[in-house]
Amino acid sequence: MSDPIKVLLVESQPLTRIGMRSVLLAETDIELASEADNAADGFAAFLDTNPDIAILGLRFPDSCTIDDLDNYFSRDPKAKIIVLADHAGDAEISRALKKGASGYICKDIEPDELVKAIHTVASGRKYIPDAIARVLSEHLGQEELTATEENVLRMIVGGMSNKEIAFALDNSENTIKTHVQNIFGKIGVSDRTSAATLAIKRGLVRVDL
Numbered sequence: 001m002s003d004p005i006k007v008l009l010v011e012s013q014p015l016t017r018i019g020m021r022s023v024l025l026a027e028t029d030i031e032l033a034s035e036a037d038n039a040a041d042g043f044a045a046f047l048d049t050n051p052d053i054a055i056l057g058l059r060f061p062d063s064c065t066i067d068d069l070d071n072y073f074s075r076d077p078k079a080k081i082i083v084l085a086d087h088a089g090d091a092e093i094s095r096a097l098k099k100g101a102s103g104y105i106c107k108d109i110e111p112d113e114l115v116k117a118i119h120t121v122a123s124g125r126k127y128i129p130d131a132i133a134r135v136l137s138e139h140l141g142q143e144e145l146t147a148t149e150e151n152v153l154r155m156i157v158g159g160m161s162n163k164e165i166a167f168a169l170d171n172s173e174n175t176i177k178t179h180v181q182n183i184f185g186k187i188g189v190s191d192r193t194s195a196a197t198l199a200i201k202r203g204l205v206r207v208d209l
C-alpha cells in the first residue's frame with residue numbers, strides 16, 4: 001500500500017478551512033500534514049512538513065499567494081501547489097499557472113472534486129476544473145496590459161479621474177488619456193465603469209478590501 005498524500009492547507013477563512021479539513025480527514029489515502037490560517041505560518045509549515053501538495057488560499061490580509069509562489073519554488077522547485085480562490089478571475093489564474101502552480105480551484109468546489117484535484121496533482125498533472133478552463137479560453141490571445149496600464153487601471157477601479165492619476169504618476173493628462181484608451185481597447189470596454197467592473201471580475205488588478 002502506498003503512503004498517503006501529505007497535504008498542507010493554508011486558508012484564512014475558518015469555515016472554508018474547516019470544511020476542507022473534514023473532506024481531507026475522511027480520505028484514507030490523504031494525510032493532513034498541517035494547516036495554517038495566515039501566509040507566514042503557512043510557509044513555515046511548508047518548510048517544516050515538506051508536504052506532497054500545498055493548498056494555498058489566494059489572499060491573506062498582508063499577502064497574495066501569487067506573489068509568494070516564488071518563495072515556495074525557491075525552496076522546492078518541484079513543489080506542487082494548488083491555489084484556492086474565492087472565484088475564477090482569468091488574469092489571476094494565468095499568473096498563478098505561469099508562476100508554476102499545479103492547479104487552481106475555487107472555494108465552492110465539491111468535496112469529490114477536491115479529492116480529484118489532489119490525486120491529479122499528486123500524479124504529476126495539472127488540475128484546472130472545466131468551468132475555470134472555460135474562463136481561461138474566453139480570453140486566449142488577448143493582449144496583456146503593461147505594468148503601467150495595470151497601475152492606471154487600478155487607479156480607475158479606485159475611482160480616480162485622469163487628472164488625479166496624472167498627478168499621482170507625475171504624467172501629463174494626455175498621456176493618461178492614451179493609457180486609458182489603450183486599456184479600454186485591450187479589455188474590450190468603452191467606459192470607466194465597465195473597465196472597473198471587468199477588472200475586478202477578471203482579477204486584472206488586485207483590490208484589497
